[in-house]
Amino acid sequence: MHAVQVLYLLCPPGPVELTAEEEAALAGEEGEALQTAYRILLATGEATDAERLVPVEWAHVSGVNYNTIGDTGEEFLAELSRSARVRTKTTLNPMGYDSESPGGHGVTAEFARRQESIKESYARLGVEPSFSCIPYEIYELPPEGTRVAFAESNAAIYANSVAGLNTNKESAFSALASALTGKTTYAGPPPGPDAAVHMGIKDPDEVAFGLMGFFAGKLADGAVAISGAGSPDTRCTKSLCAGLGTSGTCSRYELGEGQGLERVDFGREEMQSVHDELSTAEGGDVITLASPQLGLGELGELSAMLAGRRFGKMCMVFCPRAAQNKARRLGYAATIERAGCEILSDCCTCLTPLISRDDVDSVITNSVKGAYYLKNSNRVGVDLRPLSEIIKQETERG
Amino acid sequence: MPINFLGAVDKKTGEVTDSGHDLHGRSFKGKILVFPHGVGSSVGAYTIYSLASHGSAPAGMVCKKADLTVASGCALANIPLYVADDTEYDSLADGEQLRLPA
Numbered sequence: 001m002h003a004v005q006v007l008y009l010l011c012p013p014g015p016v017e018l019t020a021e022e023e024a025a026l027a028g029e030e031g032e033a034l035q036t037a038y039r040i041l042l043a044t045g046e047a048t049d050a051e052r053l054v055p056v057e058w059a060h061v062s063g064v065n066y067n068t069i070g071d072t073g074e075e076f077l078a079e080l081s082r083s084a085r086v087r088t089k090t091t092l093n094p095m096g097y098d099s100e101s102p103g104g105h106g107v108t109a110e111f112a113r114r115q116e117s118i119k120e121s122y123a124r125l126g127v128e129p130s131f132s133c134i135p136y137e138i139y140e141l142p143p144e145g146t147r148v149a150f151a152e153s154n155a156a157i158y159a160n161s162v163a164g165l166n167t168n169k170e171s172a173f174s175a176l177a178s179a180l181t182g183k184t185t186y187a188g189p190p191p192g193p194d195a196a197v198h199m200g201i202k203d204p205d206e207v208a209f210g211l212m213g214f215f216a217g218k219l220a221d222g223a224v225a226i227s228g229a230g231s232p233d234t235r236c237t238k239s240l241c242a243g244l245g246t247s248g249t250c251s252r253y254e255l256g257e258g259q260g261l262e263r264v265d266f267g268r269e270e271m272q273s274v275h276d277e278l279s280t281a282e283g284g285d286v287i288t289l290a291s292p293q294l295g296l297g298e299l300g301e302l303s304a305m306l307a308g309r310r311f312g313k314m315c316m317v318f319c320p321r322a323a324q325n326k327a328r329r330l331g332y333a334a335t336i337e338r339a340g341c342e343i344l345s346d347c348c349t350c351l352t353p354l355i356s357r358d359d360v361d362s363v364i365t366n367s368v369k370g371a372y373y374l375k376n377s378n379r380v381g382v383d384l385r386p387l388s389e390i391i392k393q394e395t396e397r398g
Numbered sequence: 399m400p401i402n403f404l405g406a407v408d409k410k411t412g413e414v415t416d417s418g419h420d421l422h423g424r425s426f427k428g429k430i431l432v433f434p435h436g437v438g439s440s441v442g443a444y445t446i447y448s449l450a451s452h453g454s455a456p457a458g459m460v461c462k463k464a465d466l467t468v469a470s471g472c473a474l475a476n477i478p479l480y481v482a483d484d485t486e487y488d489s490l491a492d493g494e495q496l497r498l499p500a
Binding site for chain 1: 400402404405406409415416418435436437438439440441442443444445447448451452463464465466467468469470471472473474479481
C-alpha cells in the first residue's frame with residue numbers, strides 16, 4: 001500500500017477560501033442545485049490549488065450534444081433545470097443536429113426526442129441557445145482582462161491567447177457550476193509557458209498549425225510559447241487552438257521564444273508523425289469543414305474559393321446560426337450551396353451523429369480536432385488535408 | 399498515458415477504446431485507475447458521471463495532476479480522486495493491490 005495525498009472532494013473546507021455566503025450555499029441553504037454547483041467548484045478548486053472563488057462575466061457551457069452526454073446527462077440536466085437558473089450570461093456549445101432540419105442524415109426520432117429535452121433543459125436554466133463552439137466570434141467580446149468561464153477547449157485557449165480574456169480550461173461541469181453561481185475558481189495569474197515550440201514548416205497552412213498545436217499540447221502543461229509562426233490568420237489560429245486543446249491540458253499559448261525554455265522543433269518529420277497518427281485514410285466519402293465552426297469571415301473566403309466550382313461529393317459546412325444568417329444576406333451561402341455544400345448550424349463535425357460509420361467509411365477534413373474525434377469516436381477513417389487542397393482535388397469547374 | 403474520457407473510453411463498459419492508448423482494450427470498471435491526468439474535451443466530465451451511472455466507473459482514480467474535467471466528473475460521480483506526487487506515482491505498478499485512504 002502506498003501513502004497518497006488525499007484530495008478531499010466532499011469534505012469542506014479545504015485550502016479554497018470561501019465566504020460565509022459560499023459556505024452557506026455549500027451547506028445546502030440555497031437548495032440542492034447550488035449545493036451541487038459549489039461542491040463542483042470546491043472540488044475543482046482543490047484540484048488546482050485555487051485560493052478562492054471569483055466572479056465571472058460570461059460562462060460558455062459544453063455538454064449539449066446527446067451523442068456525447070447520453071441518457072445520464074439528459075436526465076441530470078432535466079433534474080437540475082427544475083429549480084436552478086443561471087446567474088451570469090451563459091452561452092452553449094453545439095448540439096447533435098441542425099434544429100431547422102433535425103430529421104436529416106438519419107437522425108432517429110429517439111435521438112431527436114432526447115436532444116430536444118436537453119435543449120429545453122438549457123432553455124429553462126436561462127442559457128442562450130447559441131449552439132456554437134466559437135462564442136468568441138459571434139458575441140461582442142468584453143474588455144481585456146475580463147474573467148470568463150469557457151468549457152469548450154478551443155474557445156478557452158482562444159479567449160486566453162487571442163481575445164485577452166482570462167479563463168480556466170473549464171470542464172462541462174465546472175462551467176455549468178460557474179453559470180449557476182456566477183463564480184469560478186481562481187488559482188493565481190495565468191500560467192507562463194512551460195514549453196517552447198518552433199514552427200519549422202515554411203508557409204504553414206491550417207493543417208500544419210493544427211498538427212503543431214496537437215504536438216505542442218502533448219509537451220506543455222499550462223501554456224506554450226510558439227516561435228516562427230508569423231501572424232497566423234483566423235483559420236490557422238482557430239486550428240491551432242483546437243489542436244492544442246485536444247491533446248493536452250494547456251490553457252493558452254503565446255507567440256514568442258519562451259525565455260529560458262529549451263526550444264523543440266516542429267519540422268517535417270514531427271509533422272509527418274502527428275499526421276500519420278490522425279490521418280488514416282486516402283480519400284473519403286464525405287467532406288466536412290469545421291471544428292471549430294466557420295465564422296462569417298471564413299464563409300466569405302470559402303464562397304470566393306468556390307465561385308464557379310462544384311464538389312463531386314457531399315461537403316458539410318458547419319457554422320453558427322448567426323453566421324449562416326449573415327452569410328445568406330451577403331450572398332456567400334448561395335455560392336457555397338451552389339458548389340454542392342450543405343450548410344449546417346447548431347452542430348459541428350466533432351461527435352455529430354450526422355456522420356456515421358454505417359453510411360461513411362472515411363471523411364476528408366481540414367480539421368485536426370475533427371480528425372481526432374472522427375477517428376476515435378465516430379470510428380471512421382480520416383483523410384486530413386488543407387482546405388486549398390480539398391478544393392483543388394475535390395471540385396471541378398461547373 | 400493521459401486519458402481523453404470523451405472519445406477514448408466506452409462509457410457503458412469502462413473499456414479504453416483508443417487503439418493508440420497503452421490501456422487499450424482493458425476495462426477499469428471497479429479498479430483503481432492510475433493515469434497522469436485527463437486531456438481533451440471538457441465533456442469528458444459527463445463520461446465520468448455516466449460511467450458511475452452505468453456501474454462501470456473505476457473504484458477510484460490516482461493522478462499526477464488533477465485537471466478540471468477529471469476533478470469535476472469525480473466530484474459529481476462520488477469517485478475518490480487522489481493526487482500523488484511524482485515519487486508515489488512512479489512507485490505504483492500495474493495490477494498491485496492499492497488501498498486508498500477513505
